[in-house]
Amino acid sequence: MTRESLQAALDRRMLLRLGAAAGLGTMLLPRLVRAAAEPDSLPQVRALIARWVGPGRFPGMVASLGLPGREPEFVALGSEGFVDPDPVSPDSLFRIYSMTKPVTGMAAMHLIAQGKLGLDQPVHEILPAYRHMQVQDSYDGAITALHPAPRPITMRHLMTHTSGLGYSIVQQGPIKALMEEQGLVAGQISRMRFPGLFRGEPVRGLDVFADRLARVPLVADPGTRFSYSMGLDLMGRVIEVVTGMPFDAYLHETIFAPAGMTSTWFRVPAAEAHRLTTNYAAAGDTLLPLDRGETSIFLDPPPFPFGGAGLVSTPRDYDRFLRMLAQGGEIGGRRVLAQAAVRTGTADLLPPGVSLPAMLGGPAGFGAGGRVGQGAEAGIFGWSGAAGTVGMVDMVRGLRSQIFVQFMPPTANTLLPEFQAALKADVTALLETR
Structure with a gap:
């Protein structure tokens, strides 16, 4: 056996172990093993981003898909702003707004698992x-x-x-x-x-x-x-x-530092301002600069750490959060959150008799700060942000997906619904029997 074939065999075994830990069925595992070898697992998403980035559209955006236990495949195109020539990348900083909510929810679930709440x-x-x-x-x-x-x-x-x-x-x-x-x-x-x-x-x-x-x-x-x-x-x-700790310090000590999330803050350090994208207001087909990276309000101390809408993060960092959830609270061989916290927090926690509004899609429940899919979407947990970011983790298949762009309101055009359709097509192609 050559060194390359031995490494491939080891990679397959590792993926199988991680898949089993994620609760994946035996019929699905071989398909994910084959998917891990695909040179491009996001052709539809890649084509979508190419259509939406450029003059008259968006300056840049990033999307990703992560297979169980694997580093994500990123698709990044364009720049961090129309007058910011820096290429957008997995390490660019985005205002994630309500994608802060699952982070806060999981921090609370960790305290519940410890018996402190x-x-x-x-x-x-x-x-x-x-x-x-x-x-x-x-x-x-x-x-x-x-x-x-x-x-x-x-x-x-x-x-x-x-x-x-x-x-x-x-x-x-x-x-x-x-x-x-x-x-x-x-x-x-x-x-x-x-x-x-x-x-x-x-x-x-x-x-x-x-x-x-x-x-x-x-x-x-x-x-x-x-x-x-x-x-x-x-x-x-x-x-x-x-x-007994400031909320932002607790998140850093409990989640960000142990999960290796080195670029997630309520306040962006001045030395990192060059990585901060520009946020735009969508007025018809026109994008007006709303918050430029180099002069952003997120460079100032916030009035308080908004647990529902305050974080700035990168696609690479937020994928680590999603990957940690997919792996039951562990990442990089280190336990970040109690397994019970993740299991309960990504399940439906709605009180009896309460359902989600139809506008949030259904059937669905709600967990610790994020939507919980049901039916054909069973096990999918995540949420979106007010400036066009979306992060989801499939707790059944161990997959993670994201899109990062900056415009408000995110319903001003059809980008996000088109992304969901393209992502579904790519994931379906990966998982179908060959």
Whole structure:
């Protein structure tokens, strides 16, 4: 046996072991072994990105697909901005916004697995200000017609958007105005106040944020309705109180450092500003610079570490997070999260009788900060960001997929639905029997 054939045999055995650890069926494993040898596993995605990058489209974007236990295949094309000539790469920095939520959710699940929190523990046991909450009599109605919450908000509710807490990017009417007036806004976007995108000045300090949010009426009774919320931002404060550490420091020590995520921050260091992409506002077919990398608001200390929308990361770093989940909490031979935390956090945690809105696709549930597929999508966990990023992990097959681009709102064109279709075609081709 030659050295090359021996290495190939060892690679196949390693893939089989990792696949077995991921719970892959014996019928699927040989197909993934063959897929690992494919020189290009993303021809449809590659063609899609070629169509969407260039003059009149986007300056650049990155996509990836990772097989079980393998480094991902990246597709990167273009530059980090229309006036930024640096090539976009797996190490370019992107604002991932709500893809922060699964990170915060898994940090909470780790504490639950350690017995330091309970999944159905009332939040008021950690944050007493949430003991006696008031609820709007009608969703987005008057903020004076209220009733006492019939049950406490729990940790489960915070992670699954069933707490009844509002969100200034979702709510309408007087409660939206109240939240913006109190600085209870969802993250930061730009130094410029673009109409339709400026959400108000955020309150400073995670402790102050939590105290003010407790005084705002809930929009629904806890545990009765999925309503996208600031629950994961509030979870950041819960984690601070339970661990006695600043939330951002806890994430670094517990997840980022042990997982080898060296480029994931709430604040981008000045020395790394050259890697930060430009974010754009989509106005019809025109992209207007919203937040340039070299002068980005993410170079400043944030008002507080937004557990629901605050992180900047790279495609390489976020793939390590997804790969760590796919491998049950381990990566690089090191355990990062408890296996029970990953198993439970990537499963459906919605309270009985609560379902996702049809607009989020179905059938589906919701786990620790991310959507959980059901039916044909069973085992797929992940979430997207407000500036066009998506990260998913298939907990059944051990696959990870991502796309990173920067424009708001991400529904301004058909790029992301087209990416999902191209990715599905490529994955189907890899897994089909030959």
